[in-house]
Amino acid sequence: MAEVENLSRKEQVIRKAAALFQKNGYSATSMRDLAHALGIEAASLYSHIKSKEEILQSLCFDMARQFRESLENVEKSNASYSEKLRNGILGHIAVMAKDLTASAVFMNEHRYLSQPYLRDFLLMRINYINRFKHIIEGGIKSGEFSHIDTKLAVMTLFSSLNWMPNWFEPSGLIDPEKVGNQLADMLIGGIKTK
Amino acid sequence: MAEVENLSRKEQVIRKAAALFQKNGYSATSMRDLAHALGIEAASLYSHIKSKEEILQSLCFDMARQFRESLENVEKSNASYSEKLRNGILGHIAVMAKDLTASAVFMNEHRYLSQPYLRDFLLMRINYINRFKHIIEGGIKSGEFSHIDTKLAVMTLFSSLNWMPNWFEPSGLIDPEKVGNQLADMLIGGIKTK
């Protein structure tokens, strides 16, 4: 059934769906809403996708893969723990900045995944968080960081990162690298006068 | 129609709804789900509440009021900017810890409010954030804080605070005051060795 030609149209469907999921939420977005936004009938969507949830799966797992790949590259480097933490932050923000809409869906709508996808997603997320945690723990052992609560530190970092799609200007006025460096400065160096 | 006797039953309905909204999302929670969880028929819910959204409104605006009141008390004090920031954080966490379920709904489900409630809610939230921002700006002017990006700083703070209901142990094993002080230490003092 001409899979190749359908690929770009499928991409269009997924991207439009992401925009609607971000704006109105996954559950509150109907396939008729999506079809109308694309100028077609609801039934026609099923030529491109198997189900509503397949769209959500694509969005969530594609973002998860990009985040994971970014962090793997950072881990492979020989940088200090401070630098690894900074580069992990920069990489995460760079991935988000490439698609703020998909990032917002990744963060806010993954909960509507059914099993076993939800379980897999949450396991991947825990794994990702733990890898950041290990960098922080390494930095504490090496003496680069003070003896802070690592769980609180990594949760603060993770929440800050994931909240960004909600306040970044979609216009692209914000420079992801600049914001990443500022966040790293603040979390690593603190905001208090030295 | 005996408003007084209905109050506690209405409270039960709202609290059970909050738990379901937190677990499954507002849109994905049906009035039949809620009724079943309470052991009654869906139609019977309407003796206690006017609509599904009225429940969401109660939850969101009640939490918003508590957050506002907490911050107002901090602003009235004569503390330094560091202390005001710390006390603002402690107050916010204390309000959340009193009802983690309602806090999660406040954070994750407010978007399903219809107009004009959504507008009012978002204006209150912006106001709340700006008041924290003013504390940080005051601290920069007074020399207590270094010249960081105030928007980034307040967004980092705000996202850290609002993410907590998602990782706090519901068992109450976490001491809100301890976590608040640690977060304040980290954000005010930084995590890097001095």
Place this chain on the structure above:
DNA sequence: CCTACCGATCGGTAGG
């Protein structure tokens, strides 16, 4: 990509 349609479920009301 369409028309025509399915069974299920939605929030909510009438009337008791």
Place this chain on the structure above:
DNA sequence: CCTACCGATCGGTAGG
């Protein structure tokens, strides 16, 4: 708090 029910809408399929 119940039974009985409303019109609207849901995700998805059949068949072209």
